[in-house]
Amino acid sequence: MPVTMPNLSRRNFGRLALASSAAALSGALGAGYARAATPKGEPIKVGILHSLSGTMAISETTLKDVMLMLIAEQNSKGGLLGRPLEAVVVDPASNWPLFAEKARQLLSVDKASAVFGCWTSVSRKSVLPVFEELNGILFYPVQYEGQECSRNIFYTGAAPNQQAIPAVDYLLSEAGGGAKRFALVGTDYIYPRTTNQILVNYLKSKGIADEDIMVNYTPFGQSDWQTIVSQLKAFGSGGKKTAVVSTINGDANVPFYKELGNQGISATDIPVMAFSVGEEELAGMDTKPLVGQLAAWNYFESIETPANTAFIKEWHAYTKQPKRTTNDPMEAHYIGFNMWVQAVTKAGTTDHDKVIDAMIGIRQPNLTGGIAEMLPDHHLTKPVFIGEIQDDGQFSVVWKTPALVPGQAWSPWVAQTKDLIGDWRKPIACGNYNTVTKTCLSRKHA
Amino acid sequence: MRKLGLACLLAALCLGGGLGEASAQADDFSGLAGPQFEEMSASITALAAHGGPQGDAALQALEDRHLFSGADGALFIHDGAVCQNARTGEAASCPEDLKPVRLNNRIRTVLAGAHALRELSSAEPDVRLKAAQALYARHDMTMLPALEQAMSTEKVPRVHEKLMQAHAATVLAQAPAEGTQATRLKAVGYLAEVGGLEARGLLANVAASAVEAPEVRHAAQRAVSRIDWHLRVWSVLQNAFYGLSYGSVLLLAATGLAITFGVMGVINMAHGEMMMIGAYVTWLVQQGIRMTVPALEPIAILIAIPVAFVVCGGIGVVIERSLIRFLYGRPLETLLATWGLSLVLQQVIRSVFGPTNIAVQTPAWLSGSLMVGGLDITLNRLAILVFAGLVLAGLMFVLRRTTLGLQMRAVTQNRRMAALMGIRTPKVDALAFGLGAGLAGLAGVAVSQIDNVSPNLGQSYIIDSFMVVVFGGVGNLWGTLAAAMALGMGGKVLEPTIGAVSAKIAILVLVIVYIQRHPRGMFPVRGRGIES
């Protein structure tokens, strides 16, 4: 991408006058600008907050690229409000405090009209206070644990009820093999913890007994799965059909599946339903032993719709890599970006408050069919697909929800939050509104 | 909102498989063409039962994913070049718009069953044995008649044995009916002998079921407790194996350090990156071979071993000549410099191969596992265990029996004297460091078979390997071996009880404390010699 130093405005010179502080600032201003400008006028800045180095670069680099593509495309369509869009790319380097710092930079120094970014929950948690303080707009494209509803964040990924619950429904169903025992295996961080908490309650409500539910957590980057896999094997030989629900974080998956394969556990014996394994991860695995293993997403590259085919074609053209995969978070960004464009057009301004209000109710077609709608709790309506891994590293869809599933910020399956909803429309205008006591928790004390 | 969720979930339960309508003509085959998984499984069972040779061919093709469906339910077997009509078997020209017939796990299961049934009537005893084994694991009611039929005709004792077991399992898997007591009791006896997790599962169900006749139930309970005892014994051995294999990975990762750090006193923080490069080399070799001589693909991994050693060794020499040699006698500076180097190497790999994981293939002969009694020994782990042993032995040989080894030890003991005796110390240093790096490369090859290969690979091993070397006692290969195995075993013994993370922490703390009591590790090189 073309990198140009920012042009110093009068105010910046003033800052420069201030010896050392100016140093820090001009540094901060040295944000990389990827210009794709054709339309005239003061450019509208779009922040891209994805790690380009460090451990998360694996997943996030792609999202940066897709954003650049979408922005370039929008500019070629004449920009927004007749003004060019300008991407401001920064690298939080997989360092959570750095996420907060860069977010502050994007909002207060670059005055970004919207920011697209974050992958891990912790990075989102780390920038959330910044976005609320500076009243920015963040589009968060990854499936996550829910239990959050900020006015300044739009959650374009799946909430647990848009991925985890339908996935388990499938496993319980006849088609899915009618599992009676469940092993919930995950990496020890917030997303698996919450998801499993929700799933355990949900499974119990489906009449699964405690002794038929096994929960296990492993550290990040766990590479020696021998013991755990053998435990799963033993657990699965209880005479009841057993399924594994995996919230294992990206990197640890390869050794996990390898161990499964080697210990002779095939998808037909004990199917593994993964929530964090997408096309991108499969690209890094030898998928032969994985054939038949499952994943639940709201998007699969293999789904054949005109929109999706076109998107993939454009992606390959833009990256000049005819094999480069697409995945669920990319679609989330696609939807989020187009919704934002609509909202800005509708509001006729990039003013954050106006845009935030305009966002609710915006409708944008999914790449995989159906219409995504921005709900009052800043989550989307999404279709849910179950895919089986094929030996060509793609998923083949074996099941989908008949209707679109509306995202729930707060899970009804967690005691503390079953009465909470998010609704940013007036008069409620609250992220954690208790429908029973009719009070807004955050406002009650603030 | 909640309502909607409920609705979709109800729908989920009633609705199976994709959308679309069944195909026009209705025969045993038509199910395969349609997208409805129910119909598909129906026709599979039908074809398996009375599909004739064409049916078998079709099913086989389906398993091999060579079966394609065309417009209006036409079916084709398209195997590379040749293309034939699945129904008739006569050669045909495949139309353009062929779609591979999709499978899902349920279909695969049914298919496997059908396959087993087909093979029951094979002429090959071994094939029949495999089939019986499969049916034993499936214990599916519908197979019962076929099983009994096979049992009556089977001549080969071992196959017959297996069939009996399969029959027993199948019987027990069903709810008890009137007058089946005797058979069930016999079945319990059978499974008790077979043992293993599978049998235990079935027996446990029997033992727990209320409708079961008392004596059957008690027999089952006794059987379960006996099997449990066996399993416990085996699980101890199993853990021991896990410990060994984990230890062997640590050992491989550490031997290189044992040279650079232990013998040369150079702290090479880029050691992990050398492993990483080794893994990438493995991948490159595999890709190269796939493109040039696909025939050799299965042994690509073996070819990768020397290549990785040479490449990493070479890089090692370059590093030593261009960086390390300026820092001798300043281990802590070396530490910083090599750490910087590791950052650069990572970023280089990231820029060249991209930040994402790459898929290193595991050859067929390295995947899967072999059962030794109740022991489940995974082949790749076994291979690594052996490999580690060979590497260590080789290293011992080099150090003890070759001039390089002799010179290395001479240089480390008294550099000046060695130089005076005409040993070209710079050359020795370079070679020694190269050797260390090369060993890291070998470790990389091994690791590529069990772990994911990304630019971050090295990071996850560096601390562990240093722990091993220090814990074992610097400059002592036997110490390294002992330490690696001790840490591996320790980790694996603790893991089942306190969990993976706590186990790792516990090990670290133990090592820290141990080092502080015995600052020179388990096998210190003692005496006045090294002091003065």
Added chain:
Amino acid sequence: MTDALLLDVRNVSVSFDGFRAINALSLALKAGEMRAIVGPNGAGKTTMMDIITGKTRPDSGTVTFKGHDLTRLDEPVIARLGIGRKFQKPTVFEALTVTENLLLSLKGIRSPFSVLFARESVQERQRLAELLSLIRLENMADFRAGDMSHGQKQWLEIGMLMGQEPDLLLVDEPVAGMTDAETMATADLLREINKTRSVVVVEHDMDFVRALDVPVTVLHEGSVLAEGTLDEVSADPRVIEVYLGR
């Protein structure tokens, strides 16, 4: 008090990995005495010093100094009891100036905290002056010790020993690598020191030992071979055998 034993080493033995470095060694030293210890390499001279200064624990035997059993104590305590040791290779704090080196050696403050808040007293100043003149380095007071010549370092180290005000000095090959002039000067210096303190000198250089003109103990294979004046011992056939026999 004079002929009371200051240091009493009783059949001490120690071995490293089977090699017996010291074998039933006994050595007695009266207060105010100076003793020279000679012996071929590997005779156990240095190891003996290690044992006395608490660096090495003997496998058996006792070492008593002013009534304390040294085998139970470690280096700092023994040093504080009044045993100073000079290494073969001059070891001074190269990064510090001569004065700083001496100041650290001065008897007295030792615990880290009191060192932290210690301020230089008048007495200390006087002692420093004395020491500087004793070791003839007045004009180099502010030199970094690292920048000085080998001989000067040797002397500085001796000065530091004096700073400790020990009752017993263990001096390991003080004249190694010195010019003849320096050697003789050093001999004078040691005799000077011996007026107030007991001294044990380990040395190869026979001229130096003769110059010292003190009783000599010959060590061989970790135990005492002979004792007496230099002339006596050098007449001893076993000694001759040991020295000339190789």
Added chain:
Amino acid sequence: MNAFSGQSVRSFKSVVWTAGLVLGLAVVLAVASLLPENSPFHVSAFAVSLAGKYLAYAMLALSVDLVWGFAGILTLGHAAFFGLGGYAMGMYLMREIGARGAYGDASLPDFMVFLSWKRLPWYWWGTDHFAWAMLLVLVVPALLAGIFGWLAFRSRVSGVYLSIITQALTYALMLAFFQNGFGFGGNNGLTDFKDILGADLHRPATRAVLLVVTGGALAAGLLASRFIVGSRFGNLLVAVRDSENRTRFLGYRPDQVKLLVWVFSAMLAAIGGALYVIQVGIINPGEFAPANSIEAVIWVAVGGRGTLSGAVLGAILVNFGKTLFTAWLPEFWLYGLGLLFIGTTLFLPSGLMGLWRPVRAAPPEEITPEVSAPEGEHS
């Protein structure tokens, strides 16, 4: 004649200047940040938080220099103390949120509610009192450092061995804090702080004050360190570094000497960590990552080890560079950092400070593993 004539005091003049400069800078920035937006001298909140971060890091660097530059202990685990200090502060800030969390639970921090914990674990007791939390900031790291150091120095673990176990220490801490069961929010750590001592953390005034406090703390740290290394104790420290045995035969206890400075340095790092967390707004196990500790060492190396001012200088420069690069040429940041490590060790052994003034006590030749083992340099 003054006993610490020679280089000692003269070479530490710069420290006083640095201290003054740091404090001055902090004050100027703080004031400037309070000016109206349109004023040419206005400084954005972003710059203030950046400055705050740099200064906190500088404190970490200072603590590393104290042990590495003067006691010769190359610590690869100082982030452990930095992080612990941070967590202690984080606990307090977490409690300050009170019922304003997403679940509106007054007694439990959000992440505990969410793991459906019923009551506060004992180690969280009293953390709602600022004073107690501050005590923890100092005591916990000091305790850890004390125990660790006591064991290590007493059994004469030195050189590379020490470096490696310090690294293991921080690594173990990282793993421990990653666990959600551990009671510190797991991977997410502690975040979404609202205010400190009732002052809203998001108000510019609060930020300004915090920056000044940080500057002050750093200045104080510098002066305290200068007092230590400039005193006779400083000489003793150098003596221990260069010839531990000699000091022992002089009747000193090197282990105690090291321990004293080690613990002090740990506390310094902890304070840095505490100030860091307030201004950065999040603390999580990532702070314990071994890489961070090693990076801190390179800051010192770049600035010039054994100079105190150099540590501060290095920390600020390197992190400023990081800010620039990660925003400007993200892909090249790691190259930059890596080459910095190599270049410094090869061509700039005494750091930037070495460029214009001979540093007191050129970095000593560390002894190789064999000899750095206990009862080390013996003649």
